[in-house]
Amino acid sequence: MDTFGFLMQGLATAFEPMMLLYALVGVVLGTAVGVLPGIGPALTVALLLPVTYGLDPAGSLIMFAGIYYGGMYGGSTTSILLNTPGESASVITALEGNKMARAGRGGPALATAAIGSFVAGLIATLLLAFLAPHVVKLALVFGPREYFALMVLAFVTVSAAFGESALKGLVSLFVGLALALVGIDQLTGQARLSFGVPQLLDGVEVTTLAVAMFALGEALFVAAQGPDHGAGVLAIKGRVRMTAQDWARSWKAWLRGTAIGFPIGSMPAGGADIASFLSYATERNMTRHPEEFGKGAIEGVAGPEAANNAAAAGTLVPLLTLGLPTTATAAIMLAGFQQFGLQPGPLLFASAPQLVWGLIASLLVANVMLLVLNLPLIRFWVLLLRIPQPWLYGGILVFATLGTLGVNPSVVELSMLVIFGTLGYIMRLYGYPIAPVVVGLILGPMAEQQLRRALAIAQGDPMTLVQSPIAAVLLGLALVALVVPMILRARGRGDALAQIGTAED
Amino acid sequence: MTPRGAEGRRPDGAAFVIGAALVALGALLVWEGGRIPNKQGYAGVGPGDVPWLVGWVLVLLGFGTVWEGWRNPAPPRPRQQAVPLVWLLGGMVVMVATIHWIGFVLGATILFTCAAAAFGERRFGLAVVSGLVLGFIIYGIFDVLLQLNLPAGPIEMLIFGR
Numbered sequence A: 001m002d003t004f005g006f007l008m009q010g011l012a013t014a015f016e017p018m019m020l021l022y023a024l025v026g027v028v029l030g031t032a033v034g035v036l037p038g039i040g041p042a043l044t045v046a047l048l049l050p051v052t053y054g055l056d057p058a059g060s061l062i063m064f065a066g067i068y069y070g071g072m073y074g075g076s077t078t079s080i081l082l083n084t085p086g087e088s089a090s091v092i093t094a095l096e097g098n099k100m101a102r103a104g105r106g107g108p109a110l111a112t113a114a115i116g117s118f119v120a121g122l123i124a125t126l127l128l129a130f131l132a133p134h135v136v137k138l139a140l141v142f143g144p145r146e147y148f149a150l151m152v153l154a155f156v157t158v159s160a161a162f163g164e165s166a167l168k169g170l171v172s173l174f175v176g177l178a179l180a181l182v183g184i185d186q187l188t189g190q191a192r193l194s195f196g197v198p199q200l201l202d203g204v205e206v207t208t209l210a211v212a213m214f215a216l217g218e219a220l221f222v223a224a225q226g227p228d229h230g231a232g233v234l235a236i237k238g239r240v241r242m243t244a245q246d247w248a249r250s251w252k253a254w255l256r257g258t259a260i261g262f263p264i265g266s267m268p269a270g271g272a273d274i275a276s277f278l279s280y281a282t283e284r285n286m287t288r289h290p291e292e293f294g295k296g297a298i299e300g301v302a303g304p305e306a307a308n309n310a311a312a313a314g315t316l317v318p319l320l321t322l323g324l325p326t327t328a329t330a331a332i333m334l335a336g337f338q339q340f341g342l343q344p345g346p347l348l349f350a351s352a353p354q355l356v357w358g359l360i361a362s363l364l365v366a367n368v369m370l371l372v373l374n375l376p377l378i379r380f381w382v383l384l385l386r387i388p389q390p391w392l393y394g395g396i397l398v399f400a401t402l403g404t405l406g407v408n409p410s411v412v413e414l415s416m417l418v419i420f421g422t423l424g425y426i427m428r429l430y431g432y433p434i435a436p437v438v439v440g441l442i443l444g445p446m447a448e449q450q451l452r453r454a455l456a457i458a459q460g461d462p463m464t465l466v467q468s469p470i471a472a473v474l475l476g477l478a479l480v481a482l483v484v485p486m487i488l489r490a491r492g493r494g495d496a497l498a499q500i501g502t503a504e505d
Numbered sequence B: 001m002t003p004r005g006a007e008g009r010r011p012d013g014a015a016f017v018i019g020a021a022l023v024a025l026g027a028l029l030v031w032e033g034g035r036i037p038n039k040q041g042y043a044g045v046g047p048g049d050v051p052w053l054v055g056w057v058l059v060l061l062g063f064g065t066v067w068e069g070w071r072n073p074a075p076p077r078p079r080q081q082a083v084p085l086v087w088l089l090g091g092m093v094v095m096v097a098t099i100h101w102i103g104f105v106l107g108a109t110i111l112f113t114c115a116a117a118a119f120g121e122r123r124f125g126l127a128v129v130s131g132l133v134l135g136f137i138i139y140g141i142f143d144v145l146l147q148l149n150l151p152a153g154p155i156e157m158l159i160f161g162r
Helices: A003-014 A017-035 A040-055 A057-082 A088-102 A106-139 A144-160 A166-180 A198-202 A205-226 A245-267 A271-287 A300-323 A330-337 A348-351 A352-372 A379-383 A389-407 A411-429 A435-457 A462-466 A469-490 A493-502 B013-035 B048-071 B083-116 B124-144 B155-160
Strands: none
Touching: A003 A017, A003 A106, A003 A352, A017 A040, A017 A057, A017 A352, A017 A379, A040 A057, A040 A300, A040 A330, A040 A389, A057 A088, A057 A106, A057 A144, A057 A300, A057 A379, A088 A106, A088 A271, A106 A245, A106 A300, A144 A166, A144 A435, A144 A462, A144 A469, A166 A435, A166 B013, A198 A411, A205 A330, A205 A389, A205 A435, A205 B083, A245 A271, A245 A300, A271 A469, A271 B155, A300 A330, A300 A352, A300 A389, A330 A435, A330 B155, A348 A352, A348 A462, A352 A379, A352 B083, A389 A411, A389 A493, A389 B083, A389 B124, A411 B083, A435 A462, A462 A469, A462 B124, A469 B124, B013 B048, B013 B155, B083 B124, B083 B155, B124 B155
């Protein structure tokens, strides 16, 4: 069967009433966490992992993907109306979007963000569907050493290539890798770094780490800045509707944003933040209204919002076809697959085609739902921004501890929650990125297994790692991604890199 | 080498502490890597080798952090308020220590109230009541309906009978 046939079959799955319900729950939750500052899609999926343990795998994964897409939609609302990004990929949207809202053009800004997200989500999901089978064919020739090289590349791009400093990114990554070593070695059964504590034999739970770092760490950091003096929420003036001129200026920006976002998301080159930043830079260079940039140019909202949605869809390409997560949210979704005993990768397309294609098709459905949720119903979401800060964070923390309490309420596990939360606070305080820790924890054991398998096949000869052309090229790219930004920073050109950095969702 | 960082205070104390912590963590991993029986098999790499490697990289990163902190001290951090931190961490610790005795609903109430206090809420009566209501709603949905096994205490026994 060809891609089109599979996609039709997937649509049949996606239109089952239960699957529609899961998708709806996902996009509603996703939009809500996207809108609320201080809680993003990565944390939400982590929270829901234990809750979905007993539910249907396909439905749960559809819900997770809905949350990811929804977070990208919802984040723009907060950026535009509050000048505080609801999630990290919407930082750029705040630049022009908030200026537009201040000038009384909040309606068109929200509309171009929502419609741009829809256009980009639709195109990028179709690209995902038609690209994935080809990547799967490519992935079938990958052996352990190619996978290991791919993971090294992902480690470098997530930690060191962007952000304030390569040193800090690498510190975060290696702290994650160290945590990943706790527990029983998967190849020999040897207990490592567990110091005789039986609860440590299972290793550090992804849920515990993500919740501690993202929810508790963030709450501690915000609380320690003292009472909130932030600006109020801007009311939406006028109708959420665009004029003919707005359309004319937006549609090219949407398409350019998609063209930038999808490849960046689908390569192990970091996530939606980088895509939205590059799209903004492109729009600023190509605009016919340069005088408006910095004062509320609609292209500066349309492009980045399209780019971050396209990148979210792109991220699913390596996740589904190679089992390789390139963002924190994707890493936690990978943990979601593993929870159901599924390993994303080329084999999943053969062993569970209904699930994979159902998931891809339901992303198209979710996209339509999100357009409805974010255009006519936008005023409802804005109400969420009026929840007072103490109540918001109180609620977030209670929900955050729920996952750990429900699955493994041992004193050891709960203490880890407190310790990692404090660690998350300290890392935020001193400017260390959080995402590499989570990615290191999840990818670390996989990278170690592939490395040791590759060496076992070659009977211990380390040269085997660079003797396959694909592996050598990937490792070479990793080296370039590590060294070139270092040179740029040393020459004082690091500002742009610092702005792109700190991908958290 | 003359330190260049003009804006920061020198020496950058935080960088020294962070660097020392990284070296200590790395040393722990190197020690553990050498301690455990290393069945290398065909691979020539056993379970102890990756901890050993990660440990040495952490040690190097620790020294790098100290070096960077000396050469290029970070600008001073914004002043951190201690009281909200105590509220929030205190709430977490009390919740963790008592949850198995008092059950989920009261634990959630404690955590909610302390967290709200950390963000400046001073109407404690209102916060306690809201925390109780939230705890009941979550327990009802997740434990009773979705079968998530939340810790039960006297209140849960009394009302939900489990």
